[in-house]
Amino acid sequence: MRILVLSFYYQPDLCAGSFRATSLIEQLKQYDDVEIEIVTTMPNRYASFSASANSFEQVGNVTLNRIDLPSHNSGMLDQIKSFTRFYIEAVKLTKDKEYDLVFATSSRLFTAFLGACVAKKKKLPLYLDIRDIFVDTIKDVISPKINFFAKPILSLIESYTFKSAKHINLVSKGFENYFIHRFKQAEFSYFTNGIDDEFLGLAANVEGSSEQQIILYAGNIGEGQGLHTILPELAKNLDETFKIDVIGDGGRKPILESTLLGIENVSLHPPMQRKELSDQYMNADVLFLHLNDYPAFEKVLPSKIFEYAATGKPILAGVSGYAAEFITKEVSNAEVFYPGDGKGALSALSKLKFGHSDRSDFINNYTRTNIMKKMAQSIINLRSTNNA
Secondary structure, eight states: OEEEEEESOOTTSOSHHHHHHHHHHHHHTTOTTOEEEEEEESSOSOTTOOOOOOSEEEETTEEEEEEOOOOOOSOHHHHHHHHHHHHHHHHHHHTTOOOSEEEEEESSSHHHHHHHHHHHHHTOOEEEEESOOHHHHHHHHSOHHHHHHHHHHHHHHHHHHHHTOSEEEESOGGGHHHHHTTOTTSEEEOOOOOBOGGGTTGGGSOOSOSSSEEEEEESOOSTTTOGGGTHHHHHHHSOTTEEEEEEOOOTTHHHHHHHTTTOOSEEEEOOOOHHHHHHHHHHOSEEEEEOOSOGGGGSOOOTHHHHHHHTTOOEEEEOOHHHHHHHHHHOTTEEEEOTTOHHHHHHHHHHOOOSOOOOHHHHHHHBHHHHHHHHHHHHHHHHHHHHO
């Protein structure tokens, strides 16, 4: 059985899509009768982070092709250029090859669209792994004028893409109502993000910082996270025993920097490898999460929740909708406030218990390896069903 895997991000890139795809391949490659060809990109998630990687690798039953992209800074035009290059080169790479199944993991729709095009042309079953609802999200992050012209086109692409799929996995149960009524031809599953091995067993390490109490945010600094809408107010109202550390990069970092001028208790740091990041987690006192106040984000389930929860550290989360419900139900010693609400954030912070919390049940339920093992089996089963 030959499986084509399409993922815009893959190791050693630093992002949720990369971690998810890499973990899935680790499980798929254990099947003796499976050959896997991955088409992805050279590390490109952050302009401020670079990692060496080969354009071609072949190890055992896994072949890996990385496509070199033009340099970019996460702007909309840069992303369009990058996805266009990825699409063109991926079609060239796969044109004369034979597969039994196409798998695509996608947050911004176009990797899924690429998967649909390849699967349609080769008359193969398509398995989509959907990490975000692009058409639903884009209306909140671009101007209404651009959205007026873009949405009809994007909706057509979305319809073509998802109607081509035999199986659609949704990483958030919050996506369910959007999909199941629109694309009834597909089977659905809900394999979420999870906790990677790097974040297991960390609770035995350092118990917080020794001087000021550190509130740590680690991740993308984009419009979706909306850090510029919350951190300035939160920082100004914290007492002198707290400081905020931000680790990451993204398209809204310049705006965040400008809103923090004159504020001395917030420090910005570049992205870092996961081993270093886990050390930072264990040195922090509170782990911070925030999504912008947009209706589309009421459906998402941020991957960051899982690695934060694995540390046992207190969690302060500015989220609403499904993410708020999930955290409240599943994660102990985690407080939720409405996005952008500085006073609510301070109130939630005051309710946290500082120190380590036992979240062993959560860890057992959401270890990434176990989730990806089940997902890999569902991919294999799709091919078996198609042959029946």
